[in-house]
Every structure is written in C-alpha cells, then in structure tokens.
Amino acid sequence: MPAHGAETGVYAISVVAQLLGTGQQNIRLYERRGLLTPDRTSGGTRQYSDSDLAVLKRIGELLDEGLNLAGVAKVLELEAANAKLRIDLKRARARSGA
Incomplete structure (x- = not known):
C-alpha cells in the first residue's frame, strides 16, 4: 500500500466533490482543462x-x-512559476551565504 502524503492520490472524486461542495462534473471539467491531473488506478x-x-x-x-x-x-x-522562483532564490542565497 502506498504511503499517504500530499502527492499520493487517496480520495475518490465523490469524496472530493462532497468535501469541496462542488459537482463531480466540475472537477472533471477542471481536469479536461489541464488545471489538475489526479492519479489513476490501474482501472482508470x-x-x-x-x-x-x-x-x-x-x-x-x-x-x-x-x-x-x-x-x-x-x-x-x-x-507555480512564482513558487519555483522563490525556491531558486532561497537556494541561491544559501549557496552564497547571504
């Protein structure tokens, strides 16, 4: 069994829809638009x-x-680009001793 973590898919779409108070069709639409990519089981x-x-x-x-x-x-x-730049800046500062 995979470890539970922030990146590990563990919630079914019905659970997610209920937790967020939205419809499953909305979630599927967001996926089709490329806004997120959930994990898939071997059965899809x-x-x-x-x-x-x-x-x-x-x-x-x-x-x-x-x-x-x-x-x-x-x-x-x-x-996402901003978050990556912040990480890069933090690493650069750590390397330079700033």
Whole structure:
C-alpha cells in the first residue's frame, strides 16, 4: 500500500466533490482543462491527493473572484512559476551565504 502524503492520490472524486461542495462534473471539467491531473488506478479511477484538494480549493476561490477558467489557468501557472522562483532564490542565497 502506498504511503499517504500530499502527492499520493487517496480520495475518490465523490469524496472530493462532497468535501469541496462542488459537482463531480466540475472537477472533471477542471481536469479536461489541464488545471489538475489526479492519479489513476490501474482501472482508470481518479484518485485525488491533498495537493489536488488544495488546487481545487484555489480554483474555487479564483472562480468566486470572477475569473473564468482561462484566467484561473493563467493565475495557477503564474503562482507555480512564482513558487519555483522563490525556491531558486532561497537556494541561491544559501549557496552564497547571504
């Protein structure tokens, strides 16, 4: 059995929909739009991780703020790029002793 972690898919789509108060079709739409990629079992069943739940919550927040799915995709892309840059900067500072 795989270890439970932020990146390990453990939640079924029905559970995720209930936890987030949204429909399963919305979650499938977000996946089709490339906003998240859940794990799949050998039989093809979606399994969502804690990280996927966080992304879905963020999607909901952005939609509530009035963005459309194209805007949501761009914001998620920019947030991921920003997080990577912050990590790179932290590593560079650690190497230079700053």
